[in-house]
Amino acid sequence: xxxxxxxxxxxxxxxxxxxxxxxxxxxxxxxxxxxxxxxxxxxxxxxxxxxxxxxxxxxxxxxxxxxxxxxxxxxxxxxxxxxxxxxxxxxxxxxxxxxxxxxxxxxxxxxxxxxxxxxxxxxxxxxxxxxxxxxxxxxxxxxxxxxxxxxxxxxxxxxxxxxxxxxxxxxxxxxxxxxxxxxxxxxxxxxxxxxxxxxxxxxxxxxxxxxxxxxxxxxxxxxxxxxxxxxxxxxxxxxxxxxxxxxxxxxx
Amino acid sequence: xxxxxxxxxxxxxxxxxxxxxxxxxxxxxxxxxxxxxxxxxxxxxxxxxxxxxxxxxxxxxxxxxxxxxxxxxxxxxxxxxxxxxxxxxxxxxxxxxxxxxxxxxxxxxxxxxxxxxxxxxxxxxxxxxxxxxxxxxxxxxxxxxxxxxxxxxxxxxxxxxxxxxxxxxxxxxxxxxxxxxxxxxxxxxxxxxxxxxxxxxxxxxxxxxxxxxxxxxxxxxxxxxxxxxxxxxxxxxxxxxxxxxx
Numbered sequence: 404x405x406x407x408x409x410x411x412x413x414x415x416x417x418x419x420x421x422x423x424x425x426x427x428x429x430x431x432x433x434x435x436x437x438x439x440x441x442x443x444x445x446x447x448x449x450x451x452x453x454x455x456x457x458x459x460x461x462x463x464x465x466x467x468x469x470x471x472x473x474x475x476x477x478x479x480x481x482x483x484x485x486x487x488x489x490x491x492x493x494x495x496x497x498x499x500x501x502x503x504x505x506x507x508x509x510x511x512x513x514x515x516x517x518x519x520x521x522x523x524x525x526x527x528x529x530x531x532x533x534x535x536x537x538x539x540x541x542x543x544x545x546x547x548x549x550x551x552x553x554x555x556x557x558x559x560x561x562x563x564x565x566x567x568x569x570x571x572x573x574x575x576x577x578x579x580x581x582x583x584x585x586x587x588x589x590x591x592x593x594x595x596x597x598x599x600x601x602x603x604x605x606x607x608x609x610x611x612x613x614x615x616x617x618x619x620x621x622x623x624x625x626x627x628x629x630x631x632x633x634x635x636x637x638x639x640x641x642x643x644x645x646x647x648x649x650x651x652x653x654x655x
Numbered sequence: 656x657x658x659x660x661x662x663x664x665x666x667x668x669x670x671x672x673x674x675x676x677x678x679x680x681x682x683x684x685x686x687x688x689x690x691x692x693x694x695x696x697x698x699x700x701x702x703x704x705x706x707x708x709x710x711x712x713x714x715x716x717x718x719x720x721x722x723x724x725x726x727x728x729x730x731x732x733x734x735x736x737x738x739x740x741x742x743x744x745x746x747x748x749x750x751x752x753x754x755x756x757x758x759x760x761x762x763x764x765x766x767x768x769x770x771x772x773x774x775x776x777x778x779x780x781x782x783x784x785x786x787x788x789x790x791x792x793x794x795x796x797x798x799x800x801x802x803x804x805x806x807x808x809x810x811x812x813x814x815x816x817x818x819x820x821x822x823x824x825x826x827x828x829x830x831x832x833x834x835x836x837x838x839x840x841x842x843x844x845x846x847x848x849x850x851x852x853x854x855x856x857x858x859x860x861x862x863x864x865x866x867x868x869x870x871x872x873x874x875x876x877x878x879x880x881x882x883x884x885x886x887x888x889x890x891x892x893x894x895x896x897x898x899x900x901x
Contacts, residue, residue, distance in 0.1 A: 451777060480779035491770040505778050508678055564777075 404429050405450065405562060405594050410459030412449050419445045420456075421618045429561075429594040432585050432608045436599060437615035438640055444566065446615060447598045451483065451564055452476055463562065481509050484555030484593075486565040486584075490547040492539035492554070498525065499535040502554045509558060524553040528583055545576035549583070556587055563588065565597040569604055581607045602641060605629070614640070665861050671783040672791070672860070685789035693755055693790065693856075694797030698804070704750060705743065705805040709812025712737055717822050730823050731831015734813045736840065743805040744844040745892050748851035751801070752884045756859040759790055760880035763863030764873035772864070787860040791853060798852035799845045806841070843899045850895060851888050858884040 405427040412420040419442045427433040437443045448454045450461055452468050461468040463479060471479065492501050502521040510517055525535060528549040539547055548568060555563060565584060569577035585608040588595040599605065605612060606626055614622040616636045624632070629641055630650075642648050676682040716737075717730045763786055766772050775782035810832055817825035859880040866876040 453773060453776065477779040477781070480777055483777055483779075485774065485777045487770045487774060489769055491774040493771055493774075494765075494769075507681065508778065508780055 404464055405596070406460075406462045407450060408460040408462070410446075410449060410461065411457045412445055412454060413457055419618050420449065423459075423615075423618075423620050425613050425620060425623065427594055427596050428611065430589060430592045431610040432588050432595050432597060433611045433613070434597045434599055434605055434609040435613050435615060436605055436609075436640070438600065441615045442618040443598050443600075443615045447564060447566060447596065450596065451485065452480075481558060482561045484558070484560035484563045486548065486551050486555050486563070486568050488567040488570050490539070490544075490551040492547055492550055494539060497536050497538055498530070498542065498550050501539065501550055502557050505554065505558050521553075521557060524557050525550070527556070527587075528553045529579075544571050545573075545580065548572065548576075548580050552580075552583060552587065556591065559591065560593060563593045563595040565595065565599075567599060567601075568597060569599065569601045574603065577601065577603065578607065584608065600640075605641075616640075664865070665858075668783055668787075668861055668864060669857060671781060672787045672857070674781070674784055676784055676788060677781055681785065682789055685785075686793055689789045689793035690797060693758075693794045694801065697751060697754060697797075697801060700750070700754060701747065701801050701805050702808050704747070705738075705808040706812035706815070708742055708746075709734065709738060709809030710816050711812075712742070712809075713813035713816040713828070714820075714822055717816075727824075727827040728831035728834050731813065731828040732834050733831075734828075735810060735832040735836075738806050738809040739840045739844055743802050743809060744847040744851065745888065747802065747805050748798075748848060748855065748888055749885055752851075752855045752859075752888060753881050755794065756855050756880045756884050757877040759856060759859035760863040760866070760877040761873055763787070763860055764866035764876045767864060767866045768869060768873060783864060787857070787864065790860060791856045794856040795849055795852045798848045802844060802848040803841075806844075843895075846899065847892065847895050850891050854887045854891065855884050858887060 406425075407427075408424050410420055410423050411418065423446060435443045435446060445454060449456050450468075452461075456469060459469075463482075466479065468476070468479070492498075493504065496504065499518070499521055502524050503517050506512070506517040506520055510520070512520075522532075522535070526532075530546065530549055530553070534542055534546060539550065542550070563584070568580050568584060572580065581604050584595065584597065587593065597604070597608075609626045612622075612624055612626060612629065613620060614634070614637050622632060622634050622637050629637070632638065713730060713734045716733045720729060720733070763772075766786070772782045772786070775785060813832070814825060814828060817823050817828040859877075862876040862880040862883070863873075866872050
């Protein structure tokens with residue numbers, strides 16, 4: 404479980420996050436949603452520790468991140484997996500080597516065991532053996548995301564962060580990636596935080612949703628609640644498309 | 656950002672880089688690759704430039720010192736000392752600052768903007784140490800060999816002038832390059848090259864590591880790396896020369 408309490412973050416005197424508090428439960432897909440520029444990426448990067456917050460607490464199972472020294476943060480990060488918007492696979496390595504990398508750095512097991520674990524993770528995300536030796540540039544965007552998920556789960560993380568996991572993917576592949584993230588979250592009982600503005604994702608796997616607007620937490624609830632909310636900013640965001648307007652109408 | 660802030664940021668980065676690697680196995684996997692990429696792959700350009708400069712320097716020295724009072728071997732002597740003292744260390748390093756500096760800055764800069772460095776940090780890896788240390792060590796190790804190679808090839812370039820033209824005889828040239836040889840000049844040149852190798856690799860890595868934005872910014876980082884490492888090379892050339900030859 405990750406708990407953030409009253410966090411503030413400013414850049415050059417401009418406050419980007421304002422007194423945000425939230426609880427992200429384990430075994431659930433927690434989603435942070437909001438329009439572009441609302442502060443959701445800053446919130447995610449602050450939770451991971453890539454941005455140092457001005458005020459507040461970020462507790463990873465009661466371990467407060469801002470109080471930790473760099474060496475302690477490095478140890479904590481070995482419990483963290485992250486799926487980046489652009490996959491962030493290492494160009495100089497093959498698909499298999501990418502997944503083996505965190506194992507080689509931290510697992511401390513033999514080469515064969517590491518390779519076996521990497522192959523297991525790649526097969527778990529439905530990648531075929533023939534793609535293992537290819538470089539990231541030789542595989543499709545959807546496959547790159549799967550490799551990135553395999554790499555993120557290689558060290559069996561307790562916390563998984565996904566920044567816009569569907570960006571640049573077609574709707575069908577997006578759905579596959581969403582379901583994969585959800586399956587992994589439930590199977591390994593991970594605390595998963597997904598940063599998205601894709602309403603299809605929210606409706607598919609959003610078990611707990613936090614809506615960020617202008618740096619503030621404007622709403623919190625489940626995907627079922629979202630159709631009955633009176634919050635104007637949230638309604639403007641969620642029901643921006645004609646499709647969702649019709650869905651809302653049908654629901655009401 | 657002012658000079659003091661930049662310097663402070665560079666020093667803090669080097670503090671993260673110049674520590675023992677998290678995994679020596681990973682360091683020794685990267686190290687030979689960097690030796691090959693930064694050192695061996697630079698050999699063709701070193702050979703081409705050195706042989707031509709050696710030849711050109713010999714011709715120009717001969718043409719500008721047409722004086723019966725000067726001994727016939729003086730052309731070879733001047734060519735040798737110029738190569739040893741300045742060309743094969745300083746000028747060669749300025750050229751390599753362009754090739755190696757832009758290579759390092761663009762490689763690390765691209766990793767930064769495609770979030771590969773963030774991915775390393777999230778994994779708990781000291782990304783600065785993992786990415787930059789093998790490059791600095793490999794380039795510092797390879798540079799003395801490149802410099803000595805450049806000296807030898809430059810002298811061969813001058814010899815070709817004697818063989819293929821009648822500007823100077825090979826006998827006079829060979830006498831000149833052996834006359835009053837001071838081995839300390841080679842030592843001085845190697846010391847300079849080690850310092851310059853560290854400057855080129857670390858400054859380029861610094862600009863790459865802190866690149867942000869897009870492809871355009873990676874290009875800017877590469878340009879800044881080349882320009883600033885060249886200025887630092889010239890400054891340290893003056894400093895070391897004053898310390899070691901004065």
